Amino acid sequence: MNSQSSPIGFDRRTLAQAASVERRQGPVLDSQGYWWPERREVVIQFLTRYIFWALGSLFFLTVDGYQPLVLPLTSLLVVYGIYFILNSLLFWMAMRSLNVSALRVGMLLDMFMVTISVIHDPYPVPPSALAYLMVIFGNGMRYGMRPFAESAVAATMGMVLCYGIRYRLGGFDVTPADLFYGLFWIMLVLYAFMLMGQVDRQHKLLDYRSRYDSLTGLLNRSGFIEMAESRLGEATDHAPQTLLFADLNAFKSINDRFGHAAGDRVLLEIGRILRESTDSELVGRWGGDEFVVLLRHGESMVPTVMNRIEERTLLWAQGNGLPVSLSLGVGFAPKDGTDLDTLLSVADIKLYQNKAEKSET
Numbered sequence: 001m002n003s004q005s006s007p008i009g010f011d012r013r014t015l016a017q018a019a020s021v022e023r024r025q026g027p028v029l030d031s032q033g034y035w036w037p038e039r040r041e042v043v044i045q046f047l048t049r050y051i052f053w054a055l056g057s058l059f060f061l062t063v064d065g066y067q068p069l070v071l072p073l074t075s076l077l078v079v080y081g082i083y084f085i086l087n088s089l090l091f092w093m094a095m096r097s098l099n100v101s102a103l104r105v106g107m108l109l110d111m112f113m114v115t116i117s118v119i120h121d122p123y124p125v126p127p128s129a130l131a132y133l134m135v136i137f138g139n140g141m142r143y144g145m146r147p148f149a150e151s152a153v154a155a156t157m158g159m160v161l162c163y164g165i166r167y168r169l170g171g172f173d174v175t176p177a178d179l180f181y182g183l184f185w186i187m188l189v190l191y192a193f194m195l196m197g198q199v200d201r202q203h204k205l206l207d208y209r210s211r212y213d214s215l216t217g218l219l220n221r222s223g224f225i226e227m228a229e230s231r232l233g234e235a236t237d238h239a240p241q242t243l244l245f246a247d248l249n250a251f252k253s254i255n256d257r258f259g260h261a262a263g264d265r266v267l268l269e270i271g272r273i274l275r276e277s278t279d280s281e282l283v284g285r286w287g288g289d290e291f292v293v294l295l296r297h298g299e300s301m302v303p304t305v306m307n308r309i310e311e312r313t314l315l316w317a318q319g320n321g322l323p324v325s326l327s328l329g330v331g332f333a334p335k336d337g338t339d340l341d342t343l344l345s346v347a348d349i350k351l352y353q354n355k356a357e358k359s360e361t
Contacts, residue, residue, distance in 0.1 A: 224284030
């Protein structure tokens with residue numbers, strides 16, 4: 001192992017710093033394509049909902065010529081009050097634990113309230129319909145392309161419903177202003193949709209770069225920490241996990257003798273050997289010439305996996321005329337611990353022992 005390498009062990013403060021770096025780089029994508037914003041962004045969204053509630057209530061209390069198209073004014077204000085209570089409940093839940101279902105419920109609740117408001121808007125061209133755009137942009141800009149598309153579809157359905165009710169029950173006539181307003185609304189949403197597509201692609205690229213090593217395509221340190229920590233919590237005696245730590249021997253001499261291009265080729269090949277030999281989805285480049293793998297195996301299978309890695313490394317080295325070899329160390333969960341810090345420390349000790357044995361021979 002290079003003497004200049006950073007220490008293997010890390011504490012909880014380091015984990016928190018790594019998570020903070022990821023948050024600064026941009027929202028994290030989940031498996032359903034949602035961005036997870038910072039807590040501050042969630043607070044701003046709910047404050048915006050409270051402002052909508054206040055302005056909507058004030059609008060219907062002060063507007064002249066209110067006609068009870070579906071609901072009388074008192075009932076409409078009761079609906080606004082229920083919206084306030086439900087919004088407060090969602091706010092409390094979001095501060096505890098944010099999830100996709102809660103985001104969708106909040107979006108649908110917003111769409112329902114905007115639709116109710118547009119239906120009862122007494123103006124021939126209802127200004128309250130602009131609130132649909134606020135819901136679309138508020139979800140899309142914060143949570144990504146998929147919620148943007150979902151909210152745009154929901155808004156379109158809401159517009160069709162509320163205008164149908166207005167023209168059917170309210171006696172409103174279709175005017176050129178309505179047609180212009182509708183056309184302008186569609187053009188604005190389509191333009192925003194194209195812009196959001198570009199933003200979404202950039203976010204996905206940033207998310208990939210923040211989690212994966214650009215050379216080997218393996219998980220980088222922060223990506224491996226995030227995924228391994230969640231899986232190690234599931235380790236039991238009946239479902240053990242093994243952390244394998246690998247270090248290239250004398251890697252600096254390969255760079256010095258054969259050039260950095262050869263060194264990059266070695267790193268790329270070692271990453272491929274580790275992926276194929278371990279059949280694990282959690283393979284990462286820890287940094288420099290160090291690699292980590294999380295196996296769904298107990299102690300009985302580990303010697304077979306390690307022998308396979310060493311044999312394939314030796315065959316590749318001989319076939320390419322490069323002095324490539326690995327030192328390996330392991331930590332077993334839950335036997336040695338169930339957190340990544342402890343397992344890395346145990347694996348690091350065993351790796352040094354393995355390296356010392358090889359240097360003696």
